[in-house]
Amino acid sequence: MRIIQRLYGIYQKDGPEFVISLYKELLLREPNAIEIKHYQNLIMSGHSKISIINSVLQSNECVQHYNHPPAILARQNQTIAGILRTFFQANEILFVQSLYRELLYREPDHGGLYGFVITLKKQGNRITVLGDILTSEECISLLSSPHPPWKVDFENIVSCIIPSFNQVDLVKQCAATLKATTTKTSYEIIVVDDGSAMHIQQQLLEWGSKENIKVILKTQNGGFSSTVNQGIRQARGKHIALVNNDIIFHQPEWLEKMISTIQSSLDIGVVGARLLYPNQTIQHGGMSAELYHRYVGLHADYAPALAIDDVHAVTGALILIKQDAIADLGLFSEDFFTGFEDVEYCFRARLKGWRVVYCGPAAAIHLEGQTRGGHKKIKFYRMKDFEARKQFDLKWRGYYHILKS
Structure with missing residues (x-):
């Protein structure tokens, strides 16, 4: 608050x-x-x-x-x-x-x-x-004011926000697997396109209309934070799920497991999930104090990775956030074009007393970087990653020793 x-x-x-x-x-x-x-x-x-x-x-x-x-x-x-x-x-x-x-x-x-x-x-x-x-x-x-802006009656649904840039097939695949594996929780899907070419935006609009999916089109490429912030502003749900468009959901009830975790305590504001490579090894299991992804390369069913525990940060590729936490913390920082905006948000949450929790039982496959052209990142994104790391270090240098404890 x-x-x-x-x-x-x-x-x-x-x-x-x-x-x-x-x-x-x-x-x-x-x-x-x-x-x-x-x-x-x-x-x-x-x-x-x-x-x-x-x-x-x-x-x-x-x-x-x-x-x-x-x-x-x-x-x-x-x-x-x-x-x-x-x-x-x-x-x-x-x-x-x-x-x-x-x-x-x-x-x-x-x-x-x-x-x-x-x-x-x-x-x-x-x-x-x-x-x-x-x-x-x-x-x-x-x-x-009798009606201040924070007094919003959110619906008891999850708003699943999929940011995208120059992609159609990945978005369709992500949304289709989300629908197929989510049967017990009410949700809405919001796709936010980050200034793609006109023909791509037109394809997304036509597809969204058929699939009852809200599609928001941006005119300029502003990066991850500004894109998901657009979706959050128009979300109706009490919980926000950010979902990269290169996520494939293969596990039934992954969302129910994340919801159960975030609702288990009033002070849990952010929940992350176990992300896997297509070969069923672990890509992300929450972040350590040194901000390394835990359990990388181990088998998907590695026992410690199946736990639910407090962590220093979780990746924004698949993350669940309470609207109460968003009301308290604000939106994602648009100082970051891409990279470290998720870690920065987790740091802000923890600094204000919210718990950041990793939910090992919830899993999904993450193609990692496919939305930006795979592992062969173009020079533009390499530069943006470097800028994000530098910006993060400058902003959080004075607090890191506290948050690391």
């Missing part, structure tokens, strides 16, 4: 309940009778709730909380102070991006982002930026 959602719950309360909730979330303690009386008097004398929230947030007591080094907290123990503590350790750009996501429930526009970044580099006062965004008309409007 983002800060704005937590503040929304507090903002709707009145009297002592408002003050008590504010203290618990921001100061991690109960207010005493004098403090409750003080803030009640302020409200009665005309002070707004947002001014009181801002006052508590910028108090010395609260500042002490979020100026401590970041820590991974259990989701049920996450507080506004704990979330801010994480962001206050980030660089200027990530700090401003995070505040926009947490307080305005959106990504920053170019002007807003760099306007605040320049202010920070000149003055270095993060508390002032926090206060400016918190007391903005946009933030106050969200807190006052």
